[in-house]
Amino acid sequence: MYFIDVSKEKKEKYVVEKQGKYVFFLHNISGKIYIEIQKPNTEVYIFGLFIGRNNDVFKLETVQHHRAGNSFSNLLIKGVFFDRSKFIYEGLIRIEKKAQKSHAYQKNQNLVMSKDCFVDSRPFLEILANDVFCTHGSTTGGLNEEQLYFLQSRGLEKAQAAELLVRGFVDDLLGKMRDLKVNQLPEVSYLLHLRGGRL
């Protein structure tokens, strides 16, 4: 397994040339990440986490480019946006004609915590082969009222309940990375930039 922390390497283009499992991680960075899959029997995971505070603006573009068949890629971008932060995301899965039997997935989930945020999500697909599995999904919204209500009915303050839900939302992504044996992951509190331990 190869672990690539894009936030540290800051490269734009990554070419997957060898068989194996690759895990990419991005955290609060703007820019373009282009991943070209040139070999079959490759598994590529891309995890992105974005926490927007104050006037943060993130502009992210990702490309999962399948040039070889029997390849697999799975992207999950999660964002939590507070204050007046903005997130502009464009993701593309492109499967070339010769890349038959590819599986490519793309998911973007955004939690909007303030009325002044702006989220622009464009999950694109360009599929030129027929024997493939491709799905993408995108959700954007505030915290689930029913979940908040449930936690409050169990004696939690509203703020505590919200924090728990946001932590859960972020930890879901980290959990998926842990499952892939990525160790030394940052703490949720650190990632969320919790102010004095609160949202």
Add this chain to the structure above:
Amino acid sequence: MQQTQGLDFEYKFGFAMPERPVYQTKKGISSRVVAEISHIKNEPAWMRQFRLKSFEIFVKKSMPTWGGDLSRINFNNIIYFAKATNKQENSWEKLPKEIKETYDRIGVPEAERKFLAGVSAQYDSEVVYESVRLELKKQGIIFCDMDTAVREYPSLVRQYFSTLIPPHDNKFAALNSAVWSGGSFVYVPKGVKVTLPLQAYFRINAQNFGQFERTLIIAEEGSYVHYVEGCTAPIYTTDSLHSAVVEIFVKKGARVRYTTVQNWSKNVYNLVTKRARADEEAVMEWVDCNLGSQLTMKYPSVYLYGKGARGEVLSIAFAGEGQHQDAGAKMLHFASHTSSRIISKSISKDGGRTSYRGLVQVAPGASASSVFVSCDALILDEKSRSDTYPFMRIKESDVSVQHEATVEKLGEEKLFYLTSRGIAKQDAEGLLVNGFIEPVTKEIPLEYSIELNRLINLEMSGSVG
């Protein structure tokens, strides 16, 4: 004769209506041609001014740089206005055999066939039509072609015409505004529910399948109307560009459903602007089936202006050899408690390309709104292609926006199962494709969906005759 041969080669399910126009403008477009069209139609000054102004805008606007390939459109090689003859002298017996067979297999009723084939320019059931029109009139409903509306209901037309899609909107809306002809005008008074779907080709006279139709529908408070345009039977036309504009106003608590079944022959550019405005608690539904044309670019939209308004787009796109269907939907939420749903099903085959292109926008203040978008694509062979280009712009926190898309081929296991039960492979494929689009076809009038199913089977089984 030559044309018929070319037709066989290019589009085997199509047919040519022999063109015998009484009057037509010269090829190409200029302010003179625009003024001439207005003059022939004997229009009031305001409409002439509007056309001329739109023409100026058309000249200034640039071509869209996204979507399909528009580079081969030559605006100077198009006849923008032709007045058709009243009677066609073609006879049913003289029609090419394969066209008759296509009709048989799709199951188009005899009267409609004759009409479609140009055998009778006037609908044979004119008597029926008259009684329907009387019935509508009694309820205060206006249903006529747009030219008549400009003449007879000028104040009503002026109040709404081009307010939702101004000529500035895009190059093709400007073109339509300059040279429009035909199209329908529908006015439904407050509280009136139209029980019968209004069908565009139910109207008499030959303007039904105009190139630059202009349709305006106004549904007053609490009313309901279902408008159907097009037909599943293939329409052959020598026109290479079809550019319509459709504006719909859905007032408080009203509901409008607009169904389109488009099967232009495969040499047509179909570039259409369709938009609806939904006020408080209003419901607007677009049902859009695109089967024909060389390139279709069409994104029916709903502007949700009133609290609790709802918008829906159900669409099917089928792209065969040499076709590109760039279709989708736009939902713009401007008020609270608004909801929208987009269901798109596309199929590409024999090198065809389908693209879903959509926009969902939630403005600040459109709280407690929800959006659901689902796009499914089937790619039937390795030459074909499918794209998905959704745009989501969210400026409100109290919303729920969901988008999902899948792309896949026909399930091999399902095919295997069906063939193991003795169903021929082609029939099994047709069955699965029809199952795939069923969530949309069940929403369109029965006679259309039956025809659509048969047409899909026909496309799947390769050739006819």
